[in-house]
Amino acid sequence: MERKLKNPWLAMEGYNCIGCCPDNPIGLHLEFYEDGDDIVSHWHPTRNHQSWVNVLHGGVQSLIIDETAGWVVFRKLEVSAVTSKMEVKYIKPVYTTPEAITIRARIAKQMRNVVYVDVEIINPAGDICTTAQVIYFCSTKEKTMAEFGFAGCELADE
Numbered sequence: 001m002e003r004k005l006k007n008p009w010l011a012m013e014g015y016n017c018i019g020c021c022p023d024n025p026i027g028l029h030l031e032f033y034e035d036g037d038d039i040v041s042h043w044h045p046t047r048n049h050q051s052w053v054n055v056l057h058g059g060v061q062s063l064i065i066d067e068t069a070g071w072v073v074f075r076k077l078e079v080s081a082v083t084s085k086m087e088v089k090y091i092k093p094v095y096t097t098p099e100a101i102t103i104r105a106r107i108a109k110q111m112r113n114v115v116y117v118d119v120e121i122i123n124p125a126g127d128i129c130t131t132a133q134v135i136y137f138c139s140t141k142e143k144t145m146a147e148f149g150f151a152g153c154e155l156a157d158e
Helices: 059-077 143-146
Strands: 034-035 040-043 081-089 100-113 114-122 128-138
Touching: 040 059, 059 081, 059 100, 059 114, 059 128
Parallel strands: none
Antiparallel strands: 034 040, 040 100, 081 128, 100 114, 114 128
């Protein structure tokens, strides 16, 4: 069962993330949900996000992959992190014309302050179109709290 996450950054001065800020005029306005071990987002790409006619640009796919994987770190580890590496495999085209696509991500493994997050972009028919593994270098909880005032990512119904 998917449960919506609260955006912990909404009150932060200067917050204007292209991925998840609801007020960024050119942003994607992604929202996130927890589904067991997974963090999930449902997003409808438009023709403004295409490369070839009706095909979602690979760079935009990388953006939504990185953003969703980052929210895995926020929710599951309750720390901030920076992207160290991302390996993307484009399997099938992601189209800009159907209903919303689904982005699903989970922690694959963690070694001290390095975390590996696996991500999939799934089309409305349920086909996996893109896969990725994103590697993050994580801050400590203490540093995350001191630098960002971030104390965790709560569910909307808590």
